[in-house]
Amino acid sequence: MTIVGERFRRTDGEPKARGEAIFGVDYLPQGTIHAVLLRSPVPSGRIVGLDVSAAKAMPGVRAVISAADVPDTRAGWVLREQPLFARDRVRYEGEPVAGIAADTLEQAREARDTIRLEIEETPAVVDLDYALSEDSPVLHPEWESYVPTLGEYPRGRNVAAECISDPEGVEEAFEAAERIIEDEYRVQRQYQAYIEPKGAVAIYQGGRYEVHTAHQFPFNVRDRIAQYLDIRPSQVRVIGHTIGGGFGAKLDASIEPHACALSRAAGGLPVKIVNTRTEDMITCPSREDAITRIRTGLDKDGNMIARELVVIAGNGAYSGEMPWLASIALHCARGVYRAGPTRVKSFLVYTNTAPTGAFRGVNGVYLYHAVERHMDHIASVLGRDRREYRLQHLFEPGEVLLNDQVLDDAGILGEAFDAVEEAAPWEERLAATAGPMKGVAIGAAWWVTNPMPGTATVKLNEDGTIGVITAATDNGSGAVNLGITQIVAEKLGVQPEDVYVTMPDTDAAGFDAGSQGSRTTRIVGKAASIASDEVIGKIKQTASELLEAAPSDIVIADGKVFVAGSPDSGLTLGDVAMAATWSVGPIQGTGSFLTPFPDFNPGCATGLMFPSFPTPTYHVHLAEVEVDPVTGAVKVTRYVVAQEVGKVISPNGVYGQVSGGVTQGIGYALYESLRIGEDGRYQERNLENYRLPLAVDIPRVEFSPLEHPDPDGPFGAKGVGENSVLLGAAVIANAVVDAIGVPIDRLPITPEVVLKAIAAKHSAAVA
Amino acid sequence: MSSGISFAVNGRGVTAQIDGAATLLDVIRNDLGLTGTKEGCTEGECGACTVLIDGKPVHSCIYPAVSVDGHSVVTIEGISDGETGRAVQEAFWDAGGIQCGFCTPGFIVTVAALLENNPAPSEDEVRIALAGNICRCTGYSQILDAVEVVVSGKERA
Ligand code: FES
Ligand code: FES
Numbered sequence: 001m002t003i004v005g006e007r008f009r010r011t012d013g014e015p016k017a018r019g020e021a022i023f024g025v026d027y028l029p030q031g032t033i034h035a036v037l038l039r040s041p042v043p044s045g046r047i048v049g050l051d052v053s054a055a056k057a058m059p060g061v062r063a064v065i066s067a068a069d070v071p072d073t074r075a076g077w078v079l080r081e082q083p084l085f086a087r088d089r090v091r092y093e094g095e096p097v098a099g100i101a102a103d104t105l106e107q108a109r110e111a112r113d114t115i116r117l118e119i120e121e122t123p124a125v126v127d128l129d130y131a132l133s134e135d136s137p138v139l140h141p142e143w144e145s146y147v148p149t150l151g152e153y154p155r156g157r158n159v160a161a162e163c164i165s166d167p168e169g170v171e172e173a174f175e176a177a178e179r180i181i182e183d184e185y186r187v188q189r190q191y192q193a194y195i196e197p198k199g200a201v202a203i204y205q206g207g208r209y210e211v212h213t214a215h216q217f218p219f220n221v222r223d224r225i226a227q228y229l230d231i232r233p234s235q236v237r238v239i240g241h242t243i244g245g246g247f248g249a250k251l252d253a254s255i256e257p258h259a260c261a262l263s264r265a266a267g268g269l270p271v272k273i274v275n276t277r278t279e280d281m282i283t284c285p286s287r288e289d290a291i292t293r294i295r296t297g298l299d300k301d302g303n304m305i306a307r308e309l310v311v312i313a314g315n316g317a318y319s320g321e322m323p324w325l326a327s328i329a330l331h332c333a334r335g336v337y338r339a340g341p342t343r344v345k346s347f348l349v350y351t352n353t354a355p356t357g358a359f360r361g362v363n364g365v366y367l368y369h370a371v372e373r374h375m376d377h378i379a380s381v382l383g384r385d386r387r388e389y390r391l392q393h394l395f396e397p398g399e400v401l402l403n404d405q406v407l408d409d410a411g412i413l414g415e416a417f418d419a420v421e422e423a424a425p426w427e428e429r430l431a432a433t434a435g436p437m438k439g440v441a442i443g444a445a446w447w448v449t450n451p452m453p454g455t456a457t458v459k460l461n462e463d464g465t466i467g468v469i470t471a472a473t474d475n476g477s478g479a480v481n482l483g484i485t486q487i488v489a490e491k492l493g494v495q496p497e498d499v500y501v502t503m504p505d506t507d508a509a510g511f512d513a514g515s516q517g518s519r520t521t522r523i524v525g526k527a528a529s530i531a532s533d534e535v536i537g538k539i540k541q542t543a544s545e546l547l548e549a550a551p552s553d554i555v556i557a558d559g560k561v562f563v564a565g566s567p568d569s570g571l572t573l574g575d576v577a578m579a580a581t582w583s584v585g586p587i588q589g590t591g592s593f594l595t596p597f598p599d600f601n602p603g604c605a606t607g608l609m610f611p612s613f614p615t616p617t618y619h620v621h622l623a624e625v626e627v628d629p630v631t632g633a634v635k636v637t638r639y640v641v642a643q644e645v646g647k648v649i650s651p652n653g654v655y656g657q658v659s660g661g662v663t664q665g666i667g668y669a670l671y672e673s674l675r676i677g678e679d680g681r682y683q684e685r686n687l688e689n690y691r692l693p694l695a696v697d698i699p700r701v702e703f704s705p706l707e708h709p710d711p712d713g714p715f716g717a718k719g720v721g722e723n724s725v726l727l728g729a730a731v732i733a734n735a736v737v738d739a740i741g742v743p744i745d746r747l748p749i750t751p752e753v754v755l756k757a758i759a760a761k762h763s764a765a766v767a
Numbered sequence: 768m769s770s771g772i773s774f775a776v777n778g779r780g781v782t783a784q785i786d787g788a789a790t791l792l793d794v795i796r797n798d799l800g801l802t803g804t805k806e807g808c809t810e811g812e813c814g815a816c817t818v819l820i821d822g823k824p825v826h827s828c829i830y831p832a833v834s835v836d837g838h839s840v841v842t843i844e845g846i847s848d849g850e851t852g853r854a855v856q857e858a859f860w861d862a863g864g865i866q867c868g869f870c871t872p873g874f875i876v877t878v879a880a881l882l883e884n885n886p887a888p889s890e891d892e893v894r895i896a897l898a899g900n901i902c903r904c905t906g907y908s909q910i911l912d913a914v915e916v917v918v919s920g921k922e923r924a
Contacts, residue, residue: 013860016868019803019843023869026802193903195807195815195869244805244869245903277808476867476904652863652909659906660866687812687901695897695907 003490004715007651010481011496012242012474024214024241025199025274032201032270033062035101035262036108037255039279040090042121043352043680047088047097049118055100058114060107063265066098070261074146075227077220077252078609079155081146082318082355084228084257090119091139091317092354093681094283101262101271124352124680128291128312131158131349139317139350153323154607160315161323161348165330165402165605169341173306177297180306181381183374185294187366187729187747189314189674190287190667191684192359193692196244199274202259209236209260214243216250216475217514218504224253225260236260240504246475247664248358249284251516252320278685285357286674288322288348289314292370296339302382304393305340309333311367314676315348316355322348327610328363330402335371336413336444336618337393342402344605352680358516360661361725364447365668369747372443372730376737386734387426387442391417394444404601405612412644412708413444416620419642419704424622437627439739442620443730449615449719450517451595454524455510458488458531459588460539462581464559464574466492468531471504471512472524477721478653483521484528486649487714491532493557494573510592518719521649522615525714527591534589542580542587543571595712615710615718618644621662621727625735629758632751634670634736636697642704646718655703658724662701665728667693673748772836776801777845783832791827791835792816795842803843803872807901814900817873818842822884824877826899843872852879854917864913866904873900878914887918 015021052064067085074080086095097117102108125131125139138157140146154162174180200213209229215221218238226233243250255273263271275283290313297306311329315322329346379389397411420442433440456470468488474480480501489496502509513519539561540551547554547570549563555570562570571579580587600612624638641658648654671691675683684690709716729747736749742757773782776799783798792809795801795818804827807815811829818827819841846852855878858864865871874897881888881896888896893914894907902910 009860010863010865012868013865016865016871017856017860017875018847019801019872021868022802023805025806193901194867195805195813195901195903196867197807243867244807245867247903277810476869478866656863656866656905656909659908660904661906663906664903686810687808688810692901692903693906694901695894695910698907700908700911701906 001490003486003496004649008482008486008496010478011485012481021242023196023244025196027201027212027241029201029270032272033101033103033266034105034108035099035259035271035273036112037096037258038098038112038115038117040086040093040095040097042090042119043093044124045090045119045121047086047090048120049116051116052098054114055111058111060103061111062269063101063262064098065261065265069265071230073228073230075224076319077321078150078323079146079148079319080227081140084261092352094354096258099258099262101266126351126676126678126680128314128349131351132312132347153609158350159347160319160350161326161607163327163330163346163605163607165344167341170306170343173341174297177306178300180295180297181378182295183377185292185370185373185745187290189289190359190672191281191284191674191690192247192249194245194247194249197275197277197280198254200256200259201270201272202256202263203270204264204268211236211238211256211260212241213238213256214241216246216473216516218471218506219511220251220514221253221256222506225257228257229260238506240473243473243475247360251358251514277687282682282685283354285320285355287359288356289676290366292366294370294374296378302384307334307339307342309344311346313348314353314356315350316353317350318355320355320357322356324609325362327608329367330605331613332364332367335368336395336446337390353676360664360722364726365729368445368726369729369733373733376734403604403612405598407616409708412618412706415706416618416642419706420620420622420640423702423704424640429624433624437629437739439735440624441731441734441738442622443727445619445726446616447723447726448517448613449522449617450519451597451614452513452519453592453594454512454527455592456524456528456531457588457590458528458535460535460573460577462574462577464572464577465498465500466494468499468501468528469509470501470524471506471509472520473504473515475515477657478650479515479520482650482653484525487525488528488532491529494559518721522713522717522719523593525717526593529714530591530593531589535587538580538587539576542576546571546579617718617723619723619726621731623731623735625732625739627736627739627754632754634749634754636666636699636732639699640702641724642706643723644706644708645720646713647707647709647716648705649715649717654705654720657721658703659701661724662728663693663698665725666698666732668747669729669732670748770833772833774835774837775839777841785832787833789832791830791832794832795827801842801844805869805872814873815870817876817900819876819880822880824880843876846876846879851882855879858913858916862913862916863909864905870900870902874910882917
């Protein structure tokens with residue numbers, strides 16, 4: 001292979017480096033007018049008055065709309081519960097109440113200021129335990145009338161979804177235990193904080209909506225707009241633009257449906273909406289806040305023989321895709337360690353806060369944080385070495401999981417521990433961090449590669465270059481501009497710079513399930529690989545006639561087509577393309593692909609919406625930290641990753657994903673805090689107080705890729721992009737605890753948290 | 768209140784009639800149509816809007832446009848006119864220092880300014896110089912690699 005596995009430059013890199021790339025927020029067609037949303041200033045209340053008449057009379061105003069002007073529908077990915085504009089109740093701060101479009105942004109803002117909105121505030125439900133209790137107000141009194149989009153699932157009152165697995169033998173195992181170790185961990189929300197805020201342009205024309213947005217999942221936007229506006233999906237065309245980051249937050253529609261409704265109300269003028277940073281932050285589908293309660297029973301030798309995990313996670317006011325993810329707790333309840341019979345209860349609860357959503361490593365980051373913190377706690381109680389205790393309980397090849405999924409390849413975990421051991425020998429690192437205020441920790445994980453479907457059409461252009469038509473999106477990861485590009489280039493014997501991949505367009509390309517769960521390189525790469533095979537067959541057929549040889553003797557390499565053994569007497573790909581075009585017709589092929597879910601036992605749990613983990617990958621991370629006892633600041637001094645990738649398609653791309661994901665994990669562990677106040681409002685409201693990791697904070701990540709090619713993946717590829725975020729909170733928290741000798745059971749571990757823990761230790765020592 | 772200002776952008780003279788409240792970023796993106804400079808936060812925090820004023824990097828989203836009167840501004844579009852700027856652009860692309868690319872113009876402008884003043888910074892100096900620029904995608908490693916490539920004048924292994 002000459003292209004796959006080699007270091008290439010991403011095909012969209014030059015315009016990005018030169019400032020020529022047009023991102024979603026840069027897109028501005030002729031005649032565009034600008035819109036803003038009036039959003040609820042309070043987290044919970046009844047709308048008792050809304051008067052937009054003054055706004056309509058303001059200069060430059062083209063349209064003012066609210067619930068009264070749009071179909072009385074509810075929309076949602078998993079549950080149809082959310083109105084386009086709040087109708088009589090507001091359920092979170094920032095919920096859209098009205099939309100205003102005007103010739104200029106300033107005019108739209110000035111008009112918004114004249115709208116009289118009267119809300120009778122009602123107490124906000126904020127605390128997760130309280131939301132679950134019978135005493136709390138119900139956010140959606142009409143919840144039973146909401147229509148699920150993919151079949152009914154367990155929900156009720158303030159429970160947006162639940163997944164419960166309570167197999168036989170758990171109680172008995174706990175009763176037989178010599179001792180029981182219990183922990184509770186609490187985590188805040190995390191904001192995806194892509195640098196390009198959300199924005200969109202919508203144009204209503206000829207009875208259809210054309211939507212321009214920089215989005216991870218254009219087909220999802222199409223479907224959501226159709227739900228809100230009560231039209232069929234094909235009346236919406238979504239065209240993708242260069243994306244300034246997403247990390248899961250740009251998987252569902254946000255302001256696109258509002259822009260559509262405003263364009264229609266403004267007579268079809270293009271309407272542009274761009275979030276301000278504060279708007280973006282307080283309404284973003286952030287990573288959910290959660291409480292995790294974990295218990296383990298130990299036998300007299302210290303072996304884990306019983307486990308219980310209870311998770312209560314914040315759904316916010318509406319569900320998005322969250323119900324689908326509640327069952328991930330079942331797949332991560334033991335991490336990658338045997339723990340005996342296991343009970344799992346996962347509750348997703350409504351609160352009067354912005355709807356939460358997908359963020360890289362959905363649910364996994366705080367589940368692994370809980371499991372791995374708990375493992376260190378158990379090892380310390382037993383006086384056992386933390387690494388050795390993990391290895392003793394590590395999943396083995398053929399491991400049967402709680403849902404009866406079988407992990408034939410779980411032996412890769414052992415290899416990953418070995419790879420980290422080679423880079424950073426445990427005994428040596430223990431010695432190196434033995435001094436005060438230094439710490440080290442290790443942890444492990446497994447994860448899914450998103451299996452959802454995708455498709456690609458590959459065509460041979462008449463000049464011998466290759467076109468790929470797909471709705472796959474490159475959110476920055478390189479999955480399209482390195483991954484799919486290198487796969488197609490390898491297949492067809494051309495250079496990556498001669499492969500042109502279209503931007504997504506829901507009219508032009510088949511369904512694609514979006515850039516999520518590391519699926520694009522694997523799923524769409526495979527679809528493009530299948531399509532390339534069809535193209536190869538047609539090239540060989542045409543060339544065999546031109547070269548008077550059997551198709552099986554035709555070789556395609558380096559842009560040439562020749563008879564095996566005589567590379568100098570061949571044709572160019574362009575010659576073949578032209579010949580085919582004017583004889584049998586243009587050469588192109590199509591491919592589609594998805595990964596089936598591995599077998600599982602549907603009776604193992606209720607609410608098992610994410611039933612098993614297709615194309616699993618395995619991960620071991622090690623972190624070292626230094627704590628400043630005066631300031632409380634934690635410095636990550638070393639970070640080592642061993643990760644199963646299937647096959648490295650693009651070394652630049654893979655390392656970039658690992659480094660970026662680890663950095664988001666470090667941010668989650670140490671800095672990033674999106675706290676919900678008692679009043680239901682976020683306390684951090686801009687990037688000044690929402691602290692993101694900077695270049696001064698992050699060590700260079702040491703990385704060992706492990707390659708066990710997957711027979712179904714393109715050249716063996718599995719998912720790579722998402723996973724590196726999974727263990728940052730786990731290993732950094734454990735390393736900090738190792739450094740200061742005091743447990744810390746919440747995230748993020750800010751300097752204040754560290755100082756408080758150190759002070760508590762000292763006062764305990766004095767007392 | 769509007770006032771007239773004259774300044775240079777990427778080596779060309781510009782006179783503009785601007786609103787007193789306008790930021791330099793407004794003028795660059797909206798009046799001059801130079802959209803390579805990005806708007807990420809409008810709070811002076813992310814660095815996506817970084818441009819050079821008389822060779823020094825500033826966050827143009829919080830810089831009053833009136834203050835640029837009589838000065839010289841270089842944006843990402845003008846960076847490739849200089850040898851250092853071109854080398855930095857090339858190195859970012861080559862080393863994988865670009866993912867989504869939204870932060871990239873700000874980083875490249877900042878690095879080009881750093882290397883004009885200090886052609887051989889240590890890695891710590893580079894990290895500190897980048898403290899006003901946030902990249903959410905890369906984790907900074909390949910950005911540091913890119914700077915190293917320019918400093919050493921060598922291809923990355
Ligand atoms: S846009 Fe200026 S610092 Fe973010
Ligand atoms: S490359 Fe996306 S923010 Fe830096």
